[in-house]
Each structure stands twice: as structure tokens, then as C-alpha cells.
Amino acid sequence: MAASTMCAVVVAALNRTHARGSAVAGLQSFVRRVAYSTVVNRSNERGNRGPRRPRREAGPSRTEKMPVDQDWTAVYPTAAPFKPSAIPLPVRMGYPVKRGVPPDKRGNLELIKIPNFLHLTPAAIKKHCEALKDFCTEWPAGLDTDDKCEQHFPVQVETKAFVSAGTSLRNPDARVVTLKVKLSSLNLDEHARKKMIKLVGERYCKETDTLTITTDSCPLEKQNYDYAMYLLTVLYHESWKVEAWEAEKTRADMEEYDWEGSTSQKNILETLLRMRVAGEAEEDGSVARKELLGRPEVQEYRDSVTRLKNEGESESSMLQYREAVKKLLSL
């Protein structure tokens, strides 16, 4: 009895101090001191607050009450963490320990840690769009195909705007402006087109015939947009100009292989002339040349060499060249 009163006094003292660490140490030393007593007094965390309320059993989870055609946007109207009892999917996540299976969704911290997009289902997006419609104007009726858009609005400008919760509105990544235009929609002749492609270099994509100008040197988006438009204007006008030094363009600068005047043409003419001279009497040079070039075998040979040089090498182009040479040399 003395022990119990002593216990009550000590515990009361402990409650008054409200220091958990010292309380535990004190309790430990207290338990050591009264280890011989028959009544082991369990530590009472609740103190004087009263007896513990019985733990309420969790009822059936919400998933069992969900109809199939429910409105999901009501379950997840905003971004919320993963609630296993509210999501009717048998999702598993985690490492399968000892060749087992990934752990269940109930009490799964991994599923709670990761971001989820359950608030952005197509139904939710539809609702957002419907809400945003009041702030939008209608799409022009005449622009119903991509080609028409391309025809009327050949220059496409892409910018990014960033929204974030923070103290400042500014985002330096928002200054980048990308301008895309197809060269076929610009008024360029052959020389201007080739010069334009040489001037822009890497910014031109041959497959899609698109010129892409990306500007980010100025601090503001408007400034970068003006700069991009200025660059486009300057490129256009410069490519139409013909400079004096452009007359010095060599075969190595040419974009495509041209058979006229190439070493291949020279070689074949020389070979054929020599073969002719060996067989018959010598004829007038230029006449023989024209006549040789006009022959269908030479035309075929020309096509095969042009294909080899322009398209690159492959088995089929090599075989075509082989057939052309065999016909030409009458093998």
C-alpha cells in the first residue's frame, strides 16, 4: 500500500513536470526500486485523463459502396494523396521480398509518396474545359484542316508560360521563344533557298523542310520574339542577295551531286573515247562527245552514279551501278 501511494505521488510529480525523458528515466529507476513488489504498476500514458476509449473498428471501405458509373471527380476533386480505401483498384507496389509479391495497397507508403494524377482523369479534364470555355473565343470555322492552318499561318511561334506558387511571378525560362516556319511557304528561288539553308546550318530540318529559330538571349519574351522575327526577315533578304564571292563556289560546296562536269563523267568519256579510238579511226572531238553522252547506256550510268552519290550506298544502288557499267562496257 505504501508502494502504491508512493507510486501515485511519484507519478503525480512526474505529471506536473511533463518531461517525458526524465519521466521514463524516473520510471525505470522506480521500477527497479520496486521490482520486488507483487503488483506491477503499468505506465499510464494517459495520466489523469481517464480510461482509454475502446478502439473503433474500421467499417467496410468506401470502395465497396462505389457504383461503377460514379462521378470520379467527386472522389478526387483536387490533388490529394493516395487513399487506399477510396480507390477501387487492386494496385500493388514495392519490392517482392523473398520471391513473394509486391505488397498490397493498404498501408503502402510507396503509393502515398509518389505523385498521382487521379484528380486529372479525362472526365475531370472535360469539366475543366467546360469551365474554361466561357473565357475562350471560338476556333475560326475556315481553319478546319492542318493544311489550311499551314497555308494561312505559316509562321508558328512557341512560348512557355510558367505558373507556380511562390513569392515571385517571374520565371527566367519563360523568355525562350521558338519560331518555326516551312521554307516552302517562303518566296525563295533556287539560289535563295540554297543560300538560306547554308546560312542557318543546323536549324534547318531536311525531312520536314522546317526552319526553327530559338531565341533566348534577351531577358524578356517580347524582346526575344522581336529578335526572332528580325532574324527571319534578315535571313530572307540576305538569301536573295547575290554576292561577288559566291561565284567562287566549288564542287565541294555543292549540296547535291551533279554528274555534269564531274570526274565520273570525265572518266567515262575518256574510257569510251579510248575504246573507240582503239577500234575505229579518230573522229571529231566534240561531236563524238555529244553523241556518247546521248546514248541510253550512258544515261543509265549517269542515273546510277547520281543515285549512289546522293542517296548514299546500299546493296540495291550498288547492283544498279553494276548493271549500268556492264551494259556500258558491253560485258
Add this chain to the structure above:
Amino acid sequence: MQVRSVHSGSGLQLQAVAMETEPHPAKNLSVFRTTEADPARHSEQHAAQYYTLSPTHLRTVFPHGLPPRFQMQVKTFNEGCVMVRPPALEIISHLKKADYSKPALHYLLYGATGCGKTMSLCHVLHYCSTQGWLVLHIPDAHLWVKNCKELLPSSSRPSRFDQPVQASQWLQNFKVTNDHFLSKIKTTRRYVWTKRERTEEGRPLAELVEQGVNRVKSSSDVVGALLRELRLQAGQGDFRLAVAVDGVNAAWGKTSLKKEDKSAVLLEELTLIHNMRKMLNNDWCGGAIITALSQTGSLYTSRLSYLPQELLGQEGFDKMDPFVPVPVSNYTEKEFESCYLYYMDRNWLQHPNSKCECVNTSGGNAGWVEIASHVGRCWYHVTTGRRNAEVRVMVNVAPVNFVV
């Protein structure tokens, strides 16, 4: 495992075999061989069959021309057998029909590594040699552009470099192949090598070659002079000239040689390469230029490239143009059967399952079949527990399908 009897296909072939060989009890074994040793008489009916090179021909025609693995095989089997394949037959048929008063034609053998370009080239050269042509064989042009210990500045031209060792070695082998021609052909002008040494006009070429072999310092210039003489005189009709270059892409590639000041040597500055390039022009007549590409020894090229333009480059293609490209492909089923039966006949492969091993690891490429046969042999020894050398064969092959 069922052995597919591919060779009992055409009755014509069996008839031809019956005519050539005397009645043999185990006839199916000799179907992969033909006794026709004259390449001039080879035709489609001998396709995928092995013919034997006589030892004298092996010594004289190919002192340096055969690929090293084939030379090992010749030593192992005590005979040199070459398979008759379509690319070589094609070139031989063109050579038979060509007009030799017209400029020389270029033939270029190309194909993947190990598919048989060098062996086809050797077959064609054997034909040329048996027909009495003068064979100018440069076995591997890559050897002239790399690993050259001695690089002397040329005495005749200040900007060029000589390779005495390579030139004199080549001249020695050239002498072995064409000894009988060297006494008949005469020089057309006087060559001055040093203050005391000169070769007069009208001397036999044998003297020129002797000069190059004995005086190693001027051997590169001797090679140049020799090539010039042959070029000039081939057109006169006394003899026909076959210029064969293996690894011709070396002539227009890059070198790994360096001058004394560690700057790179350009290909034009090498005397041997300069003269070889002049030879490969088709401004002479009375012969043919048969070449083969080779990626294996080439410098600064990707291992997977094998097409002509990739290996020759723009410059090489323009110089060789117009040429007849002859593709060499992997073994067909029939050719593979032949090869396998030949190896079995020579007791090289003994285990019945070695055939699948060869097929699986090689995928039909001729060079890899040979290497895979080593695998097949070792495998046999390993599985039967016989004490033999350890099996340490690393075979790294890309899966390539049979050509049907």
C-alpha cells in the same frame, strides 16, 4: 542428324563427275571435289566444288598472295584446295570475252569480312597465270601504309618517301612468280640509280629486278620503273598484264606513318603508293585490273563497312570509276555442304554434331566457317574427354543468314 543430300541435285552435274573420275565406290564423297585443275575450264557445273592447286603453282603463282589462314590450312592438309564460286567464275568469263586492244577494265570484289574476296582473287589469278599472263600481285596494300619501321626520303624526288624493306620483299616475290617473263621484256629507257649504278636501255627486266633486290635503297624507285615498263609494253601485244591489288582501299585511305617531326605522312608522299595509283589508272591496254576491298587491315574505317564507296572514299571511287563491282556473298547451302564434306574428308571434323556447331556459330560466312571448324574439333575432344589442348576459342559473330 540427317545429312541433306544437296549435291545429288542436277543430273548434269553427276554426269560430269562420272566422266571426270573413274568409278569410285564412295561416290558421294568426291562430289564436293572436281578433278578439273585448269581454271579456264571451270564453269557453273563446277560451282561449290573444290579443285586442287598443284604444289608448283602454289609455290610460283602464290609466293605471297594467299591469306595466312589458308596457308596454314594448306600446310595442315598437305594440299591446297580452292572452292569454285560464282564471283570468280564471273570475272573469268569477262576476262575470256574481253577485247585486249581496249583500255584495261577494273573489277572490284567487295563483300563482308571473311566472305571470300581474297580467295576469289587468287582463283582469278591462277586462271591468268595458267593462260600465260604476267601477274602483278600486290597481296595486301595495307601493309604498305602502316607499321613501316624504315622510311627513307626518296633520292629521286625530294618530297617523297621510300619504303625499302617492303619494296625489296615485293620484288623478290614478283621475281618468283614471273621469272620466265623477265628475260624476254626489255627496258625502253635508261635508268640512273646512283652515280655508279644505272640500267641501260634494252636490258632485260630481270636486271632491273636484280638491281632492286640487291640495292635495297633504290628498290622503291625500281618498283616504279618496273610498273612503268610493264604499263607501256603490255599494249604491244606480246603478253597480257593482270594487275591484282588486294586491299585496294589502302591507296586512297590514310596512313599511320609519321615523319621524324611527328607529322603525318600523306599517301601521295609514299613512292610505292604513288606508283600503284598510276598503275590503277586505265590509260593502258592489254590486260585487266582485278582488285578486292579489305576492311580487315584498313586504317580508320568502321569494322562493319564493306560497300565500295564507304571503304574507297569519294576520291577512290572517282579514280576507280567506271569499275565492275562483283559482290561476294556468304556460303550458300550447297557451298556450305561442300565445305563441311571437305573438312570431314580431310578428317578435320570428326564429330557428327560439329556440323551444327559450325552452322550456328558461323552463320554461313566462309571465314567464320573455318574458325568454327576449330571450335567443332575442340568440342569433340572436350566431350570425349580426350586429353588435348584447352579449348580457348572466343567466337564473336554477328548473326548472318544463309544466302539462298
